[in-house]
Each structure stands twice: as C-alpha cells, then as structure tokens.
Amino acid sequence: MSACAKEQSLEVAVYETSASGNKLTKVTEFSISETKASIRLNPEKTYQTITGFGGAFTESSAYVLNKLSIKNRNKIIKGYFGKEGANYSLTRTHMNSCDFSLSQYSYTPSEDKELKDFSVKEDMDDLIPMIKEAMAASEDGFKIFASPWTAPPWMKDNKNWVGGKLLPEYYDTWALFFSKYLDAYKEQGIDIWGFTVENEPHGNGDNWESMHFTPEEMTDFVQHHLGPKLEADGYGDKIILGYDQNRAGLKEWVDVMYKDEASSKYYDGTAIHWYESTYEIFPEALQYAHNKAPNKLLIETEGCVDSEVPKWQDDQWYWSKEATDWGWDWAAEDEKYLHPKYAPVHRYARDIIGCLNNWVDGWVDWNMVLDKQGGPNWFKNWCVAPVIVDPDNDEVYFTPLYYTMAHFSKYIRPEAKVIDVENSDEKVMVTAAKNPDGSIAVVVFNPTEEAKQFSLFLGEKSKDISINAQAIQTIVLTN
Incomplete structure (x- = not known):
C-alpha cells in the first residue's frame, strides 16, 4: 500500500x-x-458511559440574557443548545438563591414545617424563561439537576443565610422542600433529572449562601429523609448526587456514602468541583471514588475561572498564563503551589480530558452568561463565563472557553463510552x-x-x- x-x-x-x-x-x-x-x-x-456536558442556569445568567435584544438572546441560547452550536446535554441550576443571584431569597420564607407557602415565583421572571427557551432550542433535549446553597435561615442552627447546619428537627421538612420543588417545576413544564444534596458542604469561607454537612450528616439525611421522601412522592427515579465540592476531599466522603448497601441505596453518584487547584486533576482521588462505587455516577458539577473580571473581546488573554484564582491570594502557604497562574483555556481542556481519563462521566461549567464585570453577583464574587455580554450596548462575546466546552459537548454525546x-x-x-x-x-x-x-x-x-x-x-x- x-x-x-x-x-x-x-x-x-x-x-x-x-x-x-x-x-x-x-x-x-x-x-x-x-x-x-x-x-x-x-x-x-x-x-465509563457519558452522562453529558454543559453549564449552569443561574439567576445572574438569566437576568443579563433578559437585558439583550431578542436577536442576541436567541444567538446565545442557540449557541449553547442548538445542534449547530455546543448542543449542551447536562445542566445545573440552583434552588433558593446563591451568590450568582440578584439578592438572597428562599422559596419558603415563612416558618412552617408543611411549607404551605412554597413558591418558585422568584424564578419566574428570568430563570424559568431561560430554561424554557433552552428546551425549545434543543433537539436532543438535556438533563437538569438542581443544587441548594442553603435551606432558609429559619431551618438552621445559626438562623443565617451563611454557614451553620440544618437542624435535625427540619430534616423531614427539608426533604419535603425537594419534593415541592419538583412539583413546582413540573407545573412549569420543566422536568428536573436530579439533585446534588448540598452545594459545597464544607462551606465557602462563610462568604455567601452556604450550609454545612459532614459526610455522616449528609448520608443520614439522604438515607433516612430525602431518599424515602422522594420515593414516597413518586420521585424515586430522581438522581441524588452526594458531596459536591473539591476533589481532594473525596475519600472521606465516598467512604461514608458507600459504606454499605443501606448508606448507598439512594445515592446515584458523587458530585465534584475543580477549585482545589488550577492544574492538578487529582487522578488518585477520582480513581478511588470510582473504585469505591464503580456503578455510581461521578460528575464534575462546577468549575469556572473565579476571582477574575472577564477580559472583553480579548481572545489572547484566555490562552495566556495570566489568570489567578482564589487560592493565589487565600490558599494556606503549604497549598499555594496548587494555585499558580494559568491559561484559562488550558485549565478547561486539561481538566475535562483528565476527568474523562479518570472515570468522570459528566462535566458541567458554572454560569453560562455573565456581564463585563463578571456578574451580577450580590457578594461581588466576580467570575468568568464562556459567553460575556455588554447589556448596555447589546453586544455578545463568545470567549475561547465557549469553543473549548463545545469541543466536548458537541461531539461526545450522552451514552457514549x-x-x-x-x-x-x-x-x-x-x-x-x-x-x-x-x-x-x-x-x-x-x-x-x-x-x-x-x-x-x-x-x-x-x-x-x-x-x-x-x-x-x-x-x-x-x-
């Protein structure tokens, strides 16, 4: 030849x-x-079998999207969800407010164990319309999982939006909250695929909405309250992902989550974030989590270029070793080596490939759209999104991170091996x-x-x- x-x-x-x-x-x-x-x-x-790739619907993303012309709004929605675009297949959203909300709010502001006043009216102006437009643009459809940053303050020991723990007397009430959320979104024509039990159960340095769980507390809540409640209400098919924070802490969590058949029963998988390092993938931790529960999902549920105001219309910055993350300033001295300067595109590509080569089956970016400041964010925790917009001038910037995500989401489809x-x-x-x-x-x-x-x-x-x-x-x- x-x-x-x-x-x-x-x-x-x-x-x-x-x-x-x-x-x-x-x-x-x-x-x-x-x-x-x-x-x-x-x-x-x-x-592993692929679950999907995508990003998060946040109130901030939906709000800035709502400030654009219909033409540019459609351009972004189709860019993410159209077959000719990134064709996202796995997405996330938040229950109650998070830092990427305009203010702090709960679907259940009144102290009442039966949650009779439960309402998602806070999501009706921006968040739900964005999700519905994405559904209309997607030929293949996509999965949505929801994450709470915190229960309403009245259910917590510190009566605060930030930090503290869920009081045991409200475990059943908080499980009911998840069920009512499914009902409310179903009424809006939105089918929620599943949940992470708690975003960042170690907390976030007590900066914005958070609620703390130990592995034992979360597993108790899932095993005896959340799992049985969803099952009783006809939602036994909903996915429940435990943990939902950085990878280096995986071992202590999966050891408790998957300790035995009873503790494992309602967990469908483990959720992880990437903020532990700007370059390290933690393959040993990922391998350990997979080997502990080979038949469970392992999904990266959040990652973004944090602690940075986005660079506008400057593709080269995203390829240059200029970005710093939270750890550049705040990591403990013995962990600073994990947080050197990095090139944003490199971090995304390296992490997604590294995850796929170590049993991770889904990878979800954080905000889909932010403004030129990297918000809005009520805490001023500015971050970068793959699509940046200037609402005042009705301009849209698809950064190189958008194309990086599309290299995976567009071509590696759900159920791929x-x-x-x-x-x-x-x-x-x-x-x-x-x-x-x-x-x-x-x-x-x-x-x-x-x-x-x-x-x-x-x-x-x-x-x-x-x-x-x-x-x-x-x-x-x-x-």
Whole structure:
C-alpha cells in the first residue's frame, strides 16, 4: 500500500480551536513531517458511559440574557443548545438563591414545617424563561439537576443565610422542600433529572449562601429523609448526587456514602468541583471514588475561572498564563503551589480530558452568561463565563472557553463510552469516546508552543494529522 493510500484510509473530520484564531474551524489540510507521534484507538476496551456536558442556569445568567435584544438572546441560547452550536446535554441550576443571584431569597420564607407557602415565583421572571427557551432550542433535549446553597435561615442552627447546619428537627421538612420543588417545576413544564444534596458542604469561607454537612450528616439525611421522601412522592427515579465540592476531599466522603448497601441505596453518584487547584486533576482521588462505587455516577458539577473580571473581546488573554484564582491570594502557604497562574483555556481542556481519563462521566461549567464585570453577583464574587455580554450596548462575546466546552459537548454525546487510547507524546493530552451512533470523537489538546504531528490509528487504518501550537482538536471518525 502506498503512503498516500494509507494516509487516506481513515476518514475523519477535524475541528480546531487555537490561540492562532481557529474557533471550531474545520481543518482539511495538514502539515506533516517525517517525525510523528502516534495515537492509537482501542474501541474494544471501554470505560465509563457519558452522562453529558454543559453549564449552569443561574439567576445572574438569566437576568443579563433578559437585558439583550431578542436577536442576541436567541444567538446565545442557540449557541449553547442548538445542534449547530455546543448542543449542551447536562445542566445545573440552583434552588433558593446563591451568590450568582440578584439578592438572597428562599422559596419558603415563612416558618412552617408543611411549607404551605412554597413558591418558585422568584424564578419566574428570568430563570424559568431561560430554561424554557433552552428546551425549545434543543433537539436532543438535556438533563437538569438542581443544587441548594442553603435551606432558609429559619431551618438552621445559626438562623443565617451563611454557614451553620440544618437542624435535625427540619430534616423531614427539608426533604419535603425537594419534593415541592419538583412539583413546582413540573407545573412549569420543566422536568428536573436530579439533585446534588448540598452545594459545597464544607462551606465557602462563610462568604455567601452556604450550609454545612459532614459526610455522616449528609448520608443520614439522604438515607433516612430525602431518599424515602422522594420515593414516597413518586420521585424515586430522581438522581441524588452526594458531596459536591473539591476533589481532594473525596475519600472521606465516598467512604461514608458507600459504606454499605443501606448508606448507598439512594445515592446515584458523587458530585465534584475543580477549585482545589488550577492544574492538578487529582487522578488518585477520582480513581478511588470510582473504585469505591464503580456503578455510581461521578460528575464534575462546577468549575469556572473565579476571582477574575472577564477580559472583553480579548481572545489572547484566555490562552495566556495570566489568570489567578482564589487560592493565589487565600490558599494556606503549604497549598499555594496548587494555585499558580494559568491559561484559562488550558485549565478547561486539561481538566475535562483528565476527568474523562479518570472515570468522570459528566462535566458541567458554572454560569453560562455573565456581564463585563463578571456578574451580577450580590457578594461581588466576580467570575468568568464562556459567553460575556455588554447589556448596555447589546453586544455578545463568545470567549475561547465557549469553543473549548463545545469541543466536548458537541461531539461526545450522552451514552457514549469512553474508550482506551494509547498516546506516544506525553506533552499532548488525548481522550476518546464512541458515540451511540457508532462515531468516535477524539479530543486532542496541544498546550505547547509548537505545532505537533501524529498518526491516528484505528485498527489497520490510519490518518496523519497536524495540530497547531496551543490548540484543541476534536477528530470525528464516522467509518
């Protein structure tokens, strides 16, 4: 077989996003030299089944979206949920307020164990309309899970929005709250797929809405209150994810959550965040969590560029090692090494690929849309979103982070199976998954300052491909 014939034997479509300006651009011409690395796909060896990829519906995102023209609003919704866009398949929202709300509120402000005044009226102006528009734009549909940051203050030992614990006398009331939330959203035509039990049960430094649980307390609540209540109310099919904070703490949580059959019964999986480090993926912790409960979900439920005001219309910043996170200033001295400066695109690509290569089956970004300040946020906890808008001038900026997310969400679909990959270039990161339609999506991330060449092998067939310096590629194989 001639070299030319060999090169053409594997049919691929290649899409690239790069520091040099590509944005999910289809690439057909490749610069190939004689020295090439190899990436070999082994689809017979499979790992986890993908749940999905996406972002979060927050009151802040919905509010700024509502301030735009219909044209730009539709552009963003279709950009995230349309088949031609990122085609998000897994999303999150908050129950009661969070820091990315305009103010602090609860669906049950009155002290009443039966929650007779329960109402989601706070969500009616912005949040629910955004979710409904996303549903209308999505051909394939998507899953939504909801997370509380805190119970209303009257249910807590410190009677405060921030910190404190849920009083045991209100465990049944708080379980009822989840059931009533499902009812209320169902009335709005929105089906909630599941929950995380509590956003960041270790707290957030007592800054904004929070409520503390130990692993034992959360498991007691799920095992004896939340799980049985949802089951009794006909919601036994709803997903319950435990933990919902940084990865380094995984072992102590999964040891308690999955201690035995009784403790595990109502947990469908474990939720994690990425804020422990700007570069470390914590593969050992992820592997441990998977091995502790191989049949449970393991979903990254929140990550974002935090402690930064977004850079407007400046693609290069997102590829440059300039961003700092909360830990740059606030981490303990012995943990500061985990929080160096980083390039935002690199952090996203590295983390998602690292997660997929360590049993994580879903990856959810934080806010979908924020303004130029990185808000609104009642606590002024400014963050970056993949789409930034200027409501005053009705302008929209799809940052490189949007395209980074789309490299995964658009091409790796729910029910795909992560497959084995052999990669000979340790400076390049690779992951791959086989979709339900039989196509294979391979995501390659080249963080280096030089272009790379590699031969992609599937069985006896191969294709020589080059990737630009500082670039992400999704390679789709359909044959």
